[in-house]
Amino acid sequence: MQGGTRFNSISDELKRHFGRKTIKLGIDAGFTCPNRDGTCGYGGCAFCSGGGSGELAAHLSVLSDAENAGAELAVAVSALTEQISSSISEQIALMSDKWPDAAYLAYFQSHTNTYAPAETLRTLYNAALDDPRIEGIVIATRPDCLPPDVLDLLSEINQGHYMWVELGLQTVHDEISEAMGIGYTYETYERAVDELLSRGIRVVTHLILGLPGETQDMMLESVRKVCERPLFGIKLHLMNIVRTSRLAETMPDYVPFASIEEYVGLVIRCLEIIPPEITIHRLTGDVPRRLLISPEWSYRKRTILNAINRELAERGTFQGAALL
Template identity: 60%
Template sequence: MKFTDSQRFYSINTYLKGRFGKKMAKLSIEAGFTCPNRDGKVSYGGCKFCSSGGSGELASDISGQIRLLSDKWPNAGHLAYFQSHTNTYASVNVLRSKYYAALSHPEIEGIVIATRPDCLDDKILDLLAEINENHFMWIELGLQTIHEKTLNSMNIGYHLTDYDKAIYELSKRKIKTVTHLILGLPGETERDMFESLHHVTNSGIFGIKLHLMNIVSTSPLYREMPEYVSFDSLESYVDLVVRMIEEIPPDITIHRLTGDVPRKLLISPEWSYKKRTILNAINRELRIRDTFQGAKLNK
């Protein structure tokens, strides 16, 4: 990937436009899944940072999402994004029915499935491999951090070994994987966050999502730590993200550099709902520093 003054990191939008020849919009689909960290199989209450909606407050059905986005992107193609909760947490027959129902919609040109790394048994992996042979697809794994102390304190319920196994099995089946990391988790240092970044960017992933740690009013974390603020200022967050971009290999697609939280649910940081402001600040800082994705690698 060659970078220019106007494009200093490899965005998923750039990749998709090259792959499909047009803007591609992800449609957040509510498919009725739950999570093993909510129903008692692993634990109850969910991950402490997760909202009551399973981080899918903006999800609906395919037709509703197309109507919602048609004014903004009238000529876009569409990917079905199974986002809320854990979207491989059901029997293979149920998953097959839901995935293929989405793929059969005439406006859908591919599928994105978000899940936990501990919810991918062999039967599910084989179903995903089958879909991957005939349809555009990637899988999103919500790792968040590699550090066991944080995974335990946030009631996440899986381990780094689960992630490493999932990456191995998905890679073996040539399935593209995108890993989520949360920046600013309680108790984590900058060094902890960079260690997570380095681990996942060396694991053969297709893409990465960096999420700002937002405290939302419907999360267990807000009840436990109502005064917690992950970053004191927008500037401090932008500085960290720019330095992380410099250490992400240039062939890894970047899918997110902040978070999407409905303003009515947001507690802190109070400025983090300004998604466009944050992204503009990141791009501006990359230009000011005359730096780009992967700039600090091999130095």
């Protein structure tokens, strides 16, 4: 922890590692998700807004029966690699005035970024890694989308590049996971983490605070349990009801926390049970205001973060304090 902060933020960790400000460039590489295309389910997790273009998915599924599927897929993948390169250049052009010396990581963020054959994944990841301005890669995925050949590919990339893999877990409670239609169990997540860790790959776990049906004790249990493994990082998302999600139709009035203060109180209890070496990647929601239904204060990220920092200081507490 540095700069007087009371938790181990990923921005501080990246600054330590690269020696300068490090920026993640969000990449949409055209993936879809097995929980949307019918492989695992339709309609996605109940809280998911379904962002992402899904361009690659269309080519992988629709063309799989066509006579010249291989050739057409190659054309589609080639178009996507160009898209990835241009997206990186455009984002760096926007950032470089303000941060002329920044380091950049390519963040494969939209949908399930290991949901394609390993050789297609290699081509797409390389589209970013071949850019000399890119110093590392971040891959977000589901724990049930890591077959052995994809794990081998990730291991190979990890040996030559700075990398971490983000796994959406959301909760360790299978009954809640099932109610949300997530489509995999905690055991599947555990297996995926162990496979990644055994290859020396950094793992970041996503949890949602405020899922319908969960008490605060259940949320704390999720945090405690995932921290039993040597994770690189953790992302705590404030539960948001988002337009275009299934929950927007079934529970439009659901409010996970009555106030910012209540949410901040829970975040502090979470931080106190997270070992200090685990990096903190998020402590709020991250939904654009135009998509947000509730809690209506969720878009005030700066206010929430300031309140967390203020409360930590006032209570004289910090990340890992309850573990001493």
